[in-house]
Amino acid sequence: MLLDTYGRVATDLRVSLTDRCNLRCTYCMPEEGLSWLAKPDLLTDDEIVRLIGLAVTRLGVTEVRFTGGEPLLRPGLPGIVERVAALHPRPRMSLTTNGIGLARTAEALRAAGLDRVNVSLDTLRPEVFTALTRRRRHSDVLAGLAAARAAGLTPVKVNAVLMPGLNDDEAPDLLAWAVAGGYELRFIEQMPLDAQHGWKREGMITAGDILTSLRTRFHLTPEAESARGSAPAERWLVDGGPHRVGVIASVTRPFCRACDRTRLTADGQVRTCLFATEETDLRRALREGVDDEELARLWKTAMWGKKAGSGLDDPSFLQPARPMSSIGG
Known part of the structure; x- marks a missing residue:
């Protein structure tokens, strides 16, 4: 198992397939983009499948989430999904995407074995x-959402970040739209993972702000804590259900005590946390020809050293050098 010194077990693997993206979101990267990883630095499809297979068959991982950058920019994505779906035991697989390109790929990804x-x-x-x-x-993006739902990649979850002066008035409208369309909406507090290092706690739209706004139009009933488990989102029933809305409050309501995630970057680094400042290089070990037993030992050692929390509330907190697009969501 991927156990740490606080008794947490990582069963959810987030795999970044690329640091590239076809959007330039203001809370993520500058308009001109970033210096992307060179192709030789990226894990190959075979290397990705080998490491996922190791995590699933030897280290207790049961959930695999493909992320980016924008993972739909990875040419071999359907093949990777198909090969991971063939593992025993088979993990549940999901994808975090900006939705551009999903209209033309949703059916193929579903056929390959992607769950949602x-x-x-x-x-x-x-x-x-x-x-x-x-x-x-x-x-x-709207076309991609509709295609995902039609392909059966359900539940289709929609992630929204609210920014002051731009879309901070849209929470109720977004929820009404999601309920009507059969999507599960989750608001995410803006996190200090922008490439520009311009994030400021002052003025950010908090979970409290979001809930206050939603309650101007909807009655929200909190789900039982037991129903949340290790999920990052606190969830509420909307007007008695069955529809739900979630809020991921990484900054104001951290959920580190129940964290069950381990992360693999597109260039083969294990990260124990989104906000980690240290990494463990599995790519070098792979390319030096070490066996699965040694790779597993390196991964377990990395996770054993996982810190108690993100450190966001510590006055000495330092934003990671890598931005979100390079870490993987």
Whole structure:
């Protein structure tokens, strides 16, 4: 098992397939983009499948989430999904995506074995989408969402980040739209993982702000704590159910005590936390020809050293050098 000194066991693996993205979200990266990883630095498809297989068959991982950057930009994605689906035991597989390109790939990904998707959509207003992402692709995201639902990649979850002065008034509208469309909406507090290091706690839209806004239109009933488990989102029944809305409050209501995640970057580094400042290099070990037993030992040692929490509330907190697009969501 991937056990740490606080008794937590990592069963959820987040795998970044690329650091590249076809949007330029203001809370993530600058308009000109970033210096992307060179192709030789990226794990190959075979290396990714080997490491996932190791995690699933030897280290107790039961859930695999493919992330980016934008994972749909990875040419070999359907093949990776198909090969992971063939593992025994078979893990549940999901994908976090901006939705661009999902309209043309949803059916193939479902056929390959993908179980469901999380799609990022911060606004219902095309002009605000353009301001937030610096791209005119709002209709493509909506088409991707519809395609995912039609393909059976359900439940389709929608992730939204609210930004002051841009879309902070849209929480009730987003929830009404999600309920009508059969999507499960989750709001995510903006985190200090932007490439520009411009995040400031002051002025950020908090979980409390979001819930206050939602309650102007909806009656929210909190789910029992036991129903949450290790999930990052606190969830509420909307107007008595069955629809739910979630809030991931990484900053103001951290959930580190129940964390069950381990992370693998696109260049083969194990990260114990989104906010970790240290990594363990599995790519080098792979390419030096070590066997699975040694790879497993390296991974277990990394997770054993996982810290108690993210440290966001510590005055000495330092933002990781890697931005979110390079870490993987």
